[in-house]
Amino acid sequence: MTIPLGELDRATADAAAEAARAMNRWLLDALDHVASVGIVQPGHDIESGRDDLLAQAGAALTRICPISGSAFFLLDPDATDFPLAWCDPADRRDEFVAEIDAQIANGVFAWALQTNHPVLVPAATTGGTSLLHALATRNGPMGLYLGTIADRSPYIPDGCQKLISIVLTSCATNLRSEELRAELKRINKGLEAAIEQRTTELRQARDAAFRAAQVKSEFLANMSHEIRTPMNAVLGTAAMLMDTELAADQRALAETIERSGRDLLAIINDILDFSKLEAGKLRVESIPFELAPTVTAVVDLLTAKAEAKGIRLRAKIADGTPREVLGDPGRLRQVLTNLIDNAIKFTHEGFVMVHVAPEPGPPDVHPVTFTIRDSGIGMTPEQLARIFEKFTQADTSTTRKYGGTGLGLTICRQLTELMGGAISASSEPGNGSAFTVLVPFKAPAEPAAPAEPQVPAPTRLTGRVLLAEDYPANQKIARWMLERLGLEVVIAPDGKEVLAALATDARFDLILMDCQMPEMDGYDATRAVRASEAAWHQIPIIAMTAAALASDRDRCFASGMNDYISKPVQQEELARVLARWLPAA
Amino acid sequence: MPRRPEDLIRGAIEVGTIQSMYERLLQVIDHPLSSASDVGRVIAEDPGLTARLLRLVNSPIYGFPSRIDTVTQAISIVGMSQLRDLAIGTSFMRLFSNVPSHLVDMDSFWRHSIACGLAARQLAAHRREANVERFFVAGLLHDIGRPIIFLKAPLEAASALLEASRSRQPLYTVEQKLLGFHHGAVGAALLERWRLPGMLVEATACHHAPRIATRFPAETAIVHLADVFANALALGSSGEHLIPSFEPTAWDLVEFPPSGLAGLLKQVEVQFVHAVNAIMGQEH
Numbered sequence: 001m002t003i004p005l006g007e008l009d010r011a012t013a014d015a016a017a018e019a020a021r022a023m024n025r026w027l028l029d030a031l032d033h034v035a036s037v038g039i040v041q042p043g044h045d046i047e048s049g050r051d052d053l054l055a056q057a058g059a060a061l062t063r064i065c066p067i068s069g070s071a072f073f074l075l076d077p078d079a080t081d082f083p084l085a086w087c088d089p090a091d092r093r094d095e096f097v098a099e100i101d102a103q104i105a106n107g108v109f110a111w112a113l114q115t116n117h118p119v120l121v122p123a124a125t126t127g128g129t130s131l132l133h134a135l136a137t138r139n140g141p142m143g144l145y146l147g148t149i150a151d152r153s154p155y156i157p158d159g160c161q162k163l164i165s166i167v168l169t170s171c172a173t174n175l176r177s178e179e180l181r182a183e184l185k186r187i188n189k190g191l192e193a194a195i196e197q198r199t200t201e202l203r204q205a206r207d208a209a210f211r212a213a214q215v216k217s218e219f220l221a222n223m224s225h226e227i228r229t230p231m232n233a234v235l236g237t238a239a240m241l242m243d244t245e246l247a248a249d250q251r252a253l254a255e256t257i258e259r260s261g262r263d264l265l266a267i268i269n270d271i272l273d274f275s276k277l278e279a280g281k282l283r284v285e286s287i288p289f290e291l292a293p294t295v296t297a298v299v300d301l302l303t304a305k306a307e308a309k310g311i312r313l314r315a316k317i318a319d320g321t322p323r324e325v326l327g328d329p330g331r332l333r334q335v336l337t338n339l340i341d342n343a344i345k346f347t348h349e350g351f352v353m354v355h356v357a358p359e360p361g362p363p364d365v366h367p368v369t370f371t372i373r374d375s376g377i378g379m380t381p382e383q384l385a386r387i388f389e390k391f392t393q394a395d396t397s398t399t400r401k402y403g404g405t406g407l408g409l410t411i412c413r414q415l416t417e418l419m420g421g422a423i424s425a426s427s428e429p430g431n432g433s434a435f436t437v438l439v440p441f442k443a444p445a446e447p448a449a450p451a452e453p454q455v456p457a458p459t460r461l462t463g464r465v466l467l468a469e470d471y472p473a474n475q476k477i478a479r480w481m482l483e484r485l486g487l488e489v490v491i492a493p494d495g496k497e498v499l500a501a502l503a504t505d506a507r508f509d510l511i512l513m514d515c516q517m518p519e520m521d522g523y524d525a526t527r528a529v530r531a532s533e534a535a536w537h538q539i540p541i542i543a544m545t546a547a548a549l550a551s552d553r554d555r556c557f558a559s560g561m562n563d564y565i566s567k568p569v570q571q572e573e574l575a576r577v578l579a580r581w582l583p584a585a
Numbered sequence: 586m587p588r589r590p591e592d593l594i595r596g597a598i599e600v601g602t603i604q605s606m607y608e609r610l611l612q613v614i615d616h617p618l619s620s621a622s623d624v625g626r627v628i629a630e631d632p633g634l635t636a637r638l639l640r641l642v643n644s645p646i647y648g649f650p651s652r653i654d655t656v657t658q659a660i661s662i663v664g665m666s667q668l669r670d671l672a673i674g675t676s677f678m679r680l681f682s683n684v685p686s687h688l689v690d691m692d693s694f695w696r697h698s699i700a701c702g703l704a705a706r707q708l709a710a711h712r713r714e715a716n717v718e719r720f721f722v723a724g725l726l727h728d729i730g731r732p733i734i735f736l737k738a739p740l741e742a743a744s745a746l747l748e749a750s751r752s753r754q755p756l757y758t759v760e761q762k763l764l765g766f767h768h769g770a771v772g773a774a775l776l777e778r779w780r781l782p783g784m785l786v787e788a789t790a791c792h793h794a795p796r797i798a799t800r801f802p803a804e805t806a807i808v809h810l811a812d813v814f815a816n817a818l819a820l821g822s823s824g825e826h827l828i829p830s831f832e833p834t835a836w837d838l839v840e841f842p843p844s845g846l847a848g849l850l851k852q853v854e855v856q857f858v859h860a861v862n863a864i865m866g867q868e869h
């Protein structure tokens with residue numbers, strides 16, 4: 001029988017078509033397995049992520065070629081060994097390790113590591129075949145795959161070998177990106193630690209700078225005190241001098257000493273305030289007080305100065321301005337004094353106007369604006385922009401022409417802000433300036449104590465005064481002032497001497513106590529007096545101190561003192577305070 | 586005078602026994618389910634080729650730890666595509682035994698080609714290319730157009746050689762002037778007709794101007810650099826008396842660290858001896 005040629009052709013064609021279909025199926029199937037490799041659960045840790053990747057690659061390889069077991073050997077971090085990282089089946093672990101040891105010994109392992117395709121060699125420990133494939137990226141080898149095949153000469157077609165390479169190359173790439181991811185995490189952690197450390201350092205530096213600033217402020221405050229004490233003597237001596245018979249030119253000289261002394265004192269007070277503000281030590285009070293008399297008192301005090309320059313100084317309090325408010329009258333006075341003083345200083349003709357007006361605010365807040373307008377030299381916008389900075393004057397020639405420290409407005413601004421308010425200025429060169437201070441006073445709960453009536457200072461008192469004062473010049477001045485009032489004076493140079501004097505001579509009517517003294521200071525001395533059993537432990541004690549804060553006053557009262565007078569001591573004020581405790585002559 | 590590269594490759598190249606071996610190799614190549622033994626069987630039919638391949642894979646270039654005795658074994662170790670490429674590449678060497686020897690020393694020609702192949706293989710290995718042997722073959726065949734010119738247009742070839750040495754210009758520039766194309770285009774036309782992988786065709790066509798390669802720019806850049814290295818090492822010659830000009834962009838594309846250059850050249854020199862012995866041993 002002969003088969004017709006056409007049929008033979010058809011049979012061959014059918015077989016070829018069937019083979020092509022089979023190949024197609026195989027390829028699609030294999031590609032499916034390959035495509036599933038390398039999907040890692042997000043958020044896993046590095047270990048389990050790695051095992052996932054290896055397990056996926058192992059499973060894919062088993063499906064695309066006749067592999068009966070898979071093992072991955074990964075280079076350890078110090079690159080000295082290739083321990084087994086994952087294998088399947090797990091119970092053939094020892095077998096895989098033995099096989100790889102044999103392949104290491106015969107050099108195939110090293111060879112396969114440098115190669116980028118499957119290396120098929122007779123298994124060293126069984127009768128089958130070992131498939132070795134490097135796990136490598138362009139950065140170098142990371143490990144080796146071992147597949148065991150039962151057949152000694154297995155059928156692994158070319159396409160299949162290529163797929164094996166694809167699976168293992170993508171596995172290596174994924175492992176590498178996992179490593180990089182872990183490294184990134186670690187670097188991030190390191191970065192956080194570095195930032196933490198840097199922050200600590202910065203914090204320490206900031207604290208150190210802050211401490212240094214505090215030390216500086218304390219130093220300034222102390223220095224101011226040290227300067228004030230001799231200033232007290234200068235002013236007092238000038239006053240003593242002017243109380244004597246003097247020729248007209250001599251009197252003029254004495255007046256110059258007095259005026260310059262007061263200017264110097266004002267500067268020192270500015271510096272003192274400023275350093276306290278810088279050190280954050282300045283607190284504002286909140287006490288009920290009357291607005292109009294406070295403003296008027298400041299204006300009255302500066303009227304003489306304005307008139308001396310031929311300038312009109314007027315104050316106008318608008319209708320509706322609250323009569324009394326809750327706030328810090330002392331600080332308000334200081335701000336207004338500064339601004340009015342500036343206005344007078346920088347005006348050569350014309351006027352200085354102080355305008356007080358209420359502003360709308362919430363029910364229990366009384367915002368008030370104080371506007372100080374002058375017809376003086378004014379400022380350019382550039383100058384205006386800088387005047388609230390510390391130590392800054394409109395231009396460098398100002399100091400030469402007008403004196404000053406450039407601290408006044410800085411203090412004004414900080415005090416205003418401490419009071420919860422704001423300060424602003426507008427000006428034009430040659431057209432005068434206007435400074436506006438807005439203070440949100442609180443409404444007082446109870447009516448204010450009526451502003452203390454300024455009783456005229458008495459001229460003569462009677463009594464024996466124990467004067468505690470260490471500084472000889474001030475001893476002299478105080479003695480001179482007290483004796484002018486008709487008082488008898490005994491001097492004790494420190495706290496211990498005060499107690500000694502009281503012990504030997506009980507007939508004192510009052511102690512005038514300097515707070516800062518060597519050996520035993522005024523506070524300790526007062527406590528000792530009050531703690532005594534003697535009849536004199538109730539004696540009135542009046543503090544004399546250069547410190548001018550409410551907190552200093554509190555400290556005086558807390559130690560047992562009865563009243564308070566600030567240095568430099570002035571005749572009139574001394575008389576007024578003493579009059580509360582001693583009978584008039 | 587030939588007008589197009591194709592005019593030169595038409596018909597007249599003596600292919601003989603390699604033709605049928607080659608046809609059957611292509612058959613197994615085209616079939617993804619072919620295996621090591623299929624390829625091995627085809628190669629084993631050509632004892633000369635078999636010996637050559639076994640000498641090659643047993644040489645220190647491969648450094649496989651134990652002896653490889655059969656082609657099938659060689660395939661499972663060197664890789665199937667790899668060995669197939671080697672088989673085809675080295676088969677070409679027998680094609681041009683009748684090239685006029687006063688024009689070109691074919692021995693020297695193949696030495697240059699082997700040096701270029703080894704350099705290309707090293708560069709590829711550094712990039713961890715999957716089939717470094719294909720780069721070896723690319724180097725081996727990059728100048729294959731030149732013996733064809735010598736064979737098919739000996740007059741033009743002779744005047745080109747004279748003109749190049751007189752005017753101190755590279756031979757390929759003179760070829761271009763004289764023929765309107767140079768040996769790269771001729772070689773590419775041949776490889777194309779033999780249905781060799783596109784990478785080999787493009788690398789051959791563009792090895793003097795890798796920037797114009799479109800499908801395999803990195804591969805072409807590797808062959809370009811390898812050619813420069815081989816000429817610089819003066820291991821054999823393809824008739825070129827000047828070191829071909831070098832394109833800096835190729836360097837960037839290949840991403841080979843300049844610090845590794847001295848080591849690479851040293852390695853090429855060492856491997857060169859082994860490769861020449863393995864590939865050309867029988868003929869000498």
Ligand SMILES: Nc1ncnc2c1ncn2[C@@H]1O[C@H](COP(=O)(O)OP(=O)(O)O)[C@@H](O)[C@H]1O
Binds near residue numbers: 378387392
């Ligand atoms: N009313 C004003 N008119 C013009 N310039 C002023 C006025 N008030 C302040 N300035 C400018 O602002 C500067 C800073 O003022 P201030 O801080 O009080 O420092 P000081 O008065 O010690 O110079 C002054 O030196 C002056 O140049």
Ligand SMILES: [Mg+2]
Binds near residue numbers: 409
């Ligand atoms: Mg001022």
